[in-house]
Amino acid sequence: MRARTNGKAGGRPGGMSRGGASIQDVAREAKVSIATVSRVVNQPTLVTEETSSRVRDAIKKLGYVPNAYAQGLSGRGGKVLGIVLPDIFGEFYSELLRGADGEARRLGYHLLVSSDAHDHGHPTRTENLAFGLIDGLALMMTEPNVELWRETLDAALPTVVLDAEVSEPGVDSVSVDNTEGTREATEHLLSTTPPDRCFFVGGPKENFDTKARAEVFCATLATAGRPCTEPQVSCGEYSVDWGRAWGRERQRGAGLKGCAVLAANDEIALGVMQAAQEAGLRVPEDLKIVGFDDTRLATLVRPSLSTVRVPLQDVGAAAVRLLVERVTDSEKPATRMKVGTKLVIRESSR
Amino acid sequence: MRARTNGKAGGRPGGMSRGGASIQDVAREAKVSIATVSRVVNQPTLVTEETSSRVRDAIKKLGYVPNAYAQGLSGRGGKVLGIVLPDIFGEFYSELLRGADGEARRLGYHLLVSSDAHDHGHPTRTENLAFGLIDGLALMMTEPNVELWRETLDAALPTVVLDAEVSEPGVDSVSVDNTEGTREATEHLLSTTPPDRCFFVGGPKENFDTKARAEVFCATLATAGRPCTEPQVSCGEYSVDWGRAWGRERQRGAGLKGCAVLAANDEIALGVMQAAQEAGLRVPEDLKIVGFDDTRLATLVRPSLSTVRVPLQDVGAAAVRLLVERVTDSEKPATRMKVGTKLVIRESSR
DNA sequence: GCGCGGCTTGAAAGCGTTTTCACGAGTTAT
DNA sequence: ATAACTCGTGAAAACGCTTTCAAGCCGCGC
Numbered sequence: 001m002r003a004r005t006n007g008k009a010g011g012r013p014g015g016m017s018r019g020g021a022s023i024q025d026v027a028r029e030a031k032v033s034i035a036t037v038s039r040v041v042n043q044p045t046l047v048t049e050e051t052s053s054r055v056r057d058a059i060k061k062l063g064y065v066p067n068a069y070a071q072g073l074s075g076r077g078g079k080v081l082g083i084v085l086p087d088i089f090g091e092f093y094s095e096l097l098r099g100a101d102g103e104a105r106r107l108g109y110h111l112l113v114s115s116d117a118h119d120h121g122h123p124t125r126t127e128n129l130a131f132g133l134i135d136g137l138a139l140m141m142t143e144p145n146v147e148l149w150r151e152t153l154d155a156a157l158p159t160v161v162l163d164a165e166v167s168e169p170g171v172d173s174v175s176v177d178n179t180e181g182t183r184e185a186t187e188h189l190l191s192t193t194p195p196d197r198c199f200f201v202g203g204p205k206e207n208f209d210t211k212a213r214a215e216v217f218c219a220t221l222a223t224a225g226r227p228c229t230e231p232q233v234s235c236g237e238y239s240v241d242w243g244r245a246w247g248r249e250r251q252r253g254a255g256l257k258g259c260a261v262l263a264a265n266d267e268i269a270l271g272v273m274q275a276a277q278e279a280g281l282r283v284p285e286d287l288k289i290v291g292f293d294d295t296r297l298a299t300l301v302r303p304s305l306s307t308v309r310v311p312l313q314d315v316g317a318a319a320v321r322l323l324v325e326r327v328t329d330s331e332k333p334a335t336r337m338k339v340g341t342k343l344v345i346r347e348s349s350r
Numbered sequence: 351m352r353a354r355t356n357g358k359a360g361g362r363p364g365g366m367s368r369g370g371a372s373i374q375d376v377a378r379e380a381k382v383s384i385a386t387v388s389r390v391v392n393q394p395t396l397v398t399e400e401t402s403s404r405v406r407d408a409i410k411k412l413g414y415v416p417n418a419y420a421q422g423l424s425g426r427g428g429k430v431l432g433i434v435l436p437d438i439f440g441e442f443y444s445e446l447l448r449g450a451d452g453e454a455r456r457l458g459y460h461l462l463v464s465s466d467a468h469d470h471g472h473p474t475r476t477e478n479l480a481f482g483l484i485d486g487l488a489l490m491m492t493e494p495n496v497e498l499w500r501e502t503l504d505a506a507l508p509t510v511v512l513d514a515e516v517s518e519p520g521v522d523s524v525s526v527d528n529t530e531g532t533r534e535a536t537e538h539l540l541s542t543t544p545p546d547r548c549f550f551v552g553g554p555k556e557n558f559d560t561k562a563r564a565e566v567f568c569a570t571l572a573t574a575g576r577p578c579t580e581p582q583v584s585c586g587e588y589s590v591d592w593g594r595a596w597g598r599e600r601q602r603g604a605g606l607k608g609c610a611v612l613a614a615n616d617e618i619a620l621g622v623m624q625a626a627q628e629a630g631l632r633v634p635e636d637l638k639i640v641g642f643d644d645t646r647l648a649t650l651v652r653p654s655l656s657t658v659r660v661p662l663q664d665v666g667a668a669a670v671r672l673l674v675e676r677v678t679d680s681e682k683p684a685t686r687m688k689v690g691t692k693l694v695i696r697e698s699s700r
Numbered sequence: 701g702c703g704c705g706g707c708t709t710g711a712a713a714g715c716g717t718t719t720t721c722a723c724g725a726g727t728t729a730t
Numbered sequence: 731a732t733a734a735c736t737c738g739t740g741a742a743a744a745c746g747c748t749t750t751c752a753a754g755c756c757g758c759g760c
Contacts, residue, residue: 020482022746033710038748048708068483069422070746073715078419078483080462088451090646094444101438101465110483112430113463115451132370132418132716133428133460240650270650277652296440300590300620301651302627372716383740388718398738420716423745482746 021062030058041066072133080110081323082134086142088115091295092238092265092312096162099316100138107324109135136323138162143206158326160319164208165336172322174315174337178209181308181341182216185262185290187224188306188343192288193260195226201246201272202264205235210264213292217262238264243271251279257286260349266291266298266307273301273348288349303347310341371412380408391416422483430460431673432484436492438465441645442588442615442662446512449666450488457674459485486673488512493556508676510669514558515686522672524665524687528559531658531691532566535612535640537574538656538693542638543610545576551596551622552614555585560614563642567612588614593621601629607636610699616641616648616657623651623698638699653697660691 027034032055039046040055047055058064072078083100085093097113104111112134136158144164161173189198200217202210214233221228236242243263250256256276263269269291276287283289283303291298291307298305322335377384382401389396390405397405408414422428433450435443447463454461462484486508494514511523539548550567552560564583571578586592593613600606606626613619619641626637633639633653641648641657648655672685 024746034747035710035712035749036708039709042748046708051708065482067423067746069419069428070715071482071748072419073417073423073717073745074747074749075715076748080483087448089444089448091441091444094439094441097463098437098439098465101463105464110462110464112460113447113451114455114460115448132415132421133430274652297650300647302624374716384717385719385740385742386738389739392718396738401738417716420745421718423715423747424717424719425745426718 020067021064022067023064025062026055026058026064029062030055077135077327078110078133079108080112080134081136081138081320081327082112082114083138083140083319084114085140086115088113090267091297092293095295095312096140096316099313099318100320101316102313103317103320107320109320109324111320136160136327138319138323140164142208143204144208158323158330160323160326162315162319168334170326170330170334172326172335172337174319174322174339176209176310176315177338177340178212178308179216179341181292181310181343182213182262183220184343185292185306185308186217186220188345188349189260189262189288189290190220190224192349193258195221195224195228196232197259198228198232199250199259199261200228200233200264201243201261201268202233202235203238203242203268207238207264210235213262213264236268238267240267240271240274243268243273244275245271247272247275248278251275251281256281260288260290262290263292265293266295266305269305269307269348270297270301273303273305283348284350290343290349294344298344298346306346306349307344308341309344311339314339370417371414372417373414375412376405376408376414379412380405427485427677428460428483429458430462430484431486431488431670431677432462432464433488433490433669434464435490436465438463440617441647442643445645445662446490446666449663449668450670451666452663453667453670457670459670459674461670486510486677488669488673490514492558493554494558508673508680510673510676512665512669518684520676520680520684522676522685522687524669524672524689526559526660526665527688527690528562528658529566529691531642531660531693532563532612533570534693535642535656535658536567536570538695538699539610539612539638539640540570540574542699543608545571545574546579546582547609548578548582549600549609549611550578550583550614551593551611551618552583552585553588553592553618557588557614560585563612563614586618588617590617590621590624593618593623594625595621597622597625598628601625601631606631610638610640612640613642615643616645616655619655619657619698620647620651623653623655633698634700640693640699644694648694648696656696656699657694658691659694661689664689 023034023037026037030037032051036047036051037055040052044052068078081104083097085096087093088097101111134157138160140162141164159171161171163175164173165175166173186198198221200214202214204210218228218233234246236246247256256279261269261272263272269289273283273289276283281287289305291305292310293312294307294309298307318337318339322337326332373384373387376387380387382405386397386401387405390402394402418428431454433447435446437443438447451461484507488510490512491514509521511521513525514523515525516523536548548571550564552564554560568578568583584596586596597606606629611619611622613622619639623633623639626633631637639655641655642660643662644657644659648657668687668689672687676682
């Protein structure tokens with residue numbers, strides 16, 4: 001690399017540019033030592049009001065902002081949290097992220113976001129690089145992935161896992177308790193529809209939530225005296241397209257009329273609804289539909305979508321909170337947090 | 351000074367925990383100097399294959415990952431970009447963010463996301479902290495805000511502005527050229543509806559895009575020989591609620607039937623559509639509606655929404671690309687980029 | 701009147717990298 | 731055979747900050 005602007009003089013070299021004044025400059029300007037400047041910023045009580053005010057003036061005058069790298073290096077951590085999601089697209093992640101972002105801000109942390117996990121949560125090399133940068137990592141794992149585990153644990157980084165239960169010591173987790181909501185939803189459908197006309201349309205087969213929801217769905221049907229048969233549970237992906245495809249398929253087959261569908265998320269539910277409407281069926285009269293997640297989508301469509309509410313923002317916020325707690329106190333025993341789910345009845349299943 | 355964990359011995363002090371081995375450890379393990387280790391990592395050609403291999407073994411054995419803070423401090427920058435949006439909620443930002451994230455990954459950068467701008471793009475103190483951390487800042491400014499400007503410019507940080515045209519030297523911008531799309535959309539509505547029954551329902555009055563779109567809308571009406579009257583353009587906010595409120599209001603008044611609406615975004619359009627449907631009107635037969643942005647929402651609702659396509663992902667990606675270019679070469683002349691817009695006709699206006 | 705504790709401040713040691721500079725060992729040119 | 735290079739490596743400075751330790755100064759009590 002070329003000449004690295006040593007002092008203040010001269011234009012900035014090549015690509016570098018981070019402008020600002022350093023703590024040195026402030027110290028010089030205020031005629032105190034850098035230690036004092038640091039104290040004014042971090043522990044103001046230790047400094048005389050007179051000195052303090054002089055330093056603050058200097059800071060303001062020079063527009064001084066502490067260099068986060070230096071802070072990070074010198075031990076106080078950079079106040080940065082990483083969050084890795086399978087994707088950052090769509091209402092679902094959007095909501096999760098919003099919760100995380102809000103909480104992070106509240107706690108004075110920054111969020112390094114990455115949807116790197118295209119390959120099922122496996123951080124790339126790039127991601128690794130950031131591992132030195134972040135104080136903790138919130139990782140969403142929707143499917144089992146041992147390899148990733150090892151890597152993360154080896155990094156000895158405070159970690160919280162989203163949407164997956166884990167048993168590693170020292171790793172917190174926030175996951176969704178699908179039981180209650182799924183059961184409620186299934187019973188709700190059963191109240192108007194015979195068990196053999198109830199269907200569960202899931203996301204990816206390996207997905208933790210889809211699996212859990214399917215299970216509870218079947219269990220509830222069984223309780224109602226009608227163990228579910230193979231074709232009553234289908235898996236695909238979390239998309240409108242898949243829901244629509246399933247709906248069309250079913251319509252071509254035995255028909256959708258008089259059926260009830262519990263979808264593994266709102267998008268799938270929406271797809272099914274579209275397929276029904278295409279076929280001239282009325283929702284909810286001809287077909288009951290219940291979604292999952294209660295994303296904004298559910299209230300945006302007509303008929304509005306009954307759905308199982310998952311407090312996504314809370315999940316995001318809780319993850320960040322847990323993470324910060326662990327970052328601040330690494331001895332803290334692992335917390336396994338579960339957020340509940342609850343049926344919200346709207347028009348699509350009434 | 352107390353035992354500030356010099357070597358590897360002892361428990362870590364206080365809240366610290368960043369695990370890994372340091373370059374020192376690797377050097378010791380491989381029996382070389384830290385300089386050599388650094389070279390193996392960054393400029394492998396400078397080192398003998400033999401030494402290099404020994405070092406690589408050590409690195410692997412110790413699970414060494416360079417500390418990003420140290421790297422940042424010593425001048426190579428941390429490969430982190432900041433992106434500040436008014437919010438990170440909803441399809442609009444979601445899409446933008448996705449574009450940015452993808453491009454950032456491609457270029458080997460990380461994204462520090464913040465929706466801090468609740469107060470109209472004014473970064474909080476927290477935000478400021480990160481300014482030392484990031485190599486560049488992508489800032490979405492939907493409304494004029496001089497104060498923020500000053501602060502950002504003072505930070506002498508490579509900056510790219512989203513969705514706002516600026517004239518500061520050395521500041522790139524990516525904005526949306528609303529002209530073409532808005533004109534197309536307006537003409538499209540005029541082709542079925544008399545000018546005096548055409549309405550523009552905008553977002554916040556001060557919002558750049560809303561202003562631009564309203565202007566083109568009026569201009570196009572004027573060209574059609576019917577300068578638009580005051581009540582034909584209304585402003586509110588970018589929300590379904592506002593669209594619905596406008597729709598109800600209008601329905602209570604002169605009625606929506608036979609009208610045509612151009613909304614400033616898809617959400618507003620959706621709101622208007624809901625109001626119409628509530629009133630028993632059919633879309634598009636009784637009321638034509640065209641939205642803006644072409645978010646996923648537009649294809650998800652029934653009838654599907656005609657809308658003006660704004661390549662949001664491209665905007666995000668372009669912002670990141672420009673930013674990285676500027677970070678790498680601060681002398682580069684400022685780029686003012688404009689992405690075009692284009693009418694997409696779907697069911698709601700046919 | 702002298703020592704002692706409290707309060708404010710400064711000096712300096714890291715933190716983990718990158719990068720420059722210098723140095724010895726081969727290699728090549730004279 | 732010696733001077734002039736090149737190549738591979740190590741020592742050390744610099745990055746900007748936090749924090750510990752020590753020192754100076756004050757007022758207090760004995």
